[in-house]
Amino acid sequence: MVIVEGLSRDFGAGKRVVHAVRDVSFAAEPGELVAVRGRSGAGKTTLLNLIGGLDRPTAGRVVVAGHDITAASESQLLELRRGTIGFVFQSFGLIPILSAAENVGVPLRLAKVPAAQRDERVTMLLELVGLGAHAGQRPYELSGGQQQRVAIARALANDPKLLIADEPTGQLDSETGRSIMNLLRALVRSRGMTALVATHDASLIDVADRVVQLRDGALLAPAALA
Numbered sequence: 758m759v760i761v762e763g764l765s766r767d768f769g770a771g772k773r774v775v776h777a778v779r780d781v782s783f784a785a786e787p788g789e790l791v792a793v794r795g796r797s798g799a800g801k802t803t804l805l806n807l808i809g810g811l812d813r814p815t816a817g818r819v820v821v822a823g824h825d826i827t828a829a830s831e832s833q834l835l836e837l838r839r840g841t842i843g844f845v846f847q848s849f850g851l852i853p854i855l856s857a858a859e860n861v862g863v864p865l866r867l868a869k870v871p872a873a874q875r876d877e878r879v880t881m882l883l884e885l886v887g888l889g890a891h892a893g894q895r896p897y898e899l900s901g902g903q904q905q906r907v908a909i910a911r912a913l914a915n916d917p918k919l920l921i922a923d924e925p926t927g928q929l930d931s932e933t934g935r936s937i938m939n940l941l942r943a944l945v946r947s948r949g950m951t952a953l954v955a956t957h958d959a960s961l962i963d964v965a966d967r968v969v970q971l972r973d974g975a976l977l978a979p980a981a982l983a
């Protein structure tokens with residue numbers, strides 16, 4: 758489902774070059790939730806941005822659901838980000854003037870899904886994340902955990918094969934964070950997606966099927982994991 762081969766990303770050049778991601782290779786299967794761990798600055802965000810086609814690597818290759826992300830044109834990338842890959846961010850990224858339902862409906866509008874079908878799908882997605890009763894509320898009327906559930910429903914709108922979540926629990930208390938991770942876990946299993954979730958919260962690692970650990974941009978061998 759996701760194949761990462763020899764991926765590297767440098768920022769800057771000469772003496773000031775930063776090797777944010779160094780020769781990283783791994784694969785993730787459908788139905789698998791992979792936690793990407795590492796200290797601040799280890800390269801988690803850079804790695805996820807490369808896999809999601811938000812950034813281009815210095816070297817290496819990423820294949821998602823058979824599409825070579827690294828060889829894709831800008832318009833192909835846009836297409837992939839709209840249909841094949843869903844994103845969830847630490848800061849939720851909801852549009853404040855839109856209701857929960859309208860936020861979830863945004864990707865469906867962009868994909869020109871007819872209104873009746875869109876409404877039906879939005880209702881289903883909000884039910885799926887446990888927010889059926891909150892469809893009409895705006896983000897500021899929802900708790901942090903509820904806002905992240907709306908963001909997850911929105912990321913699922915176009916039925917992605919890959920869900921990328923960068924510190925999705927970073928702004929949440931530990932109990933709410935765990936419920937969000939458990940929700941992701943359940944969604945990944947039931948929908949057969951792959952999820953890559955960056956977190957530095959060690960207490961959430963047991964929710965993952967597998968851990969990819971970065972240190973200074975490089976992957977630690979499983980034997981070195983502790």
Ligand SMILES: Nc1ncnc2c1ncn2[C@@H]1O[C@H](COP(=O)(O)OP(=O)(O)OP(=O)(O)O)[C@@H](O)[C@H]1O
Pocket residue numbers: 768769775776777795796797798799800801802803804957
């Ligand atoms: N656009 C950029 N220009 C220059 N350096 C960058 C850029 N983006 C990231 N870096 C550097 O690359 C390294 C990895 O950063 P990255 O944000 O991927 O780490 P992270 O593991 O996600 O950290 P955090 O947990 O703090 O978000 C850091 O040294 C960072 O300063």
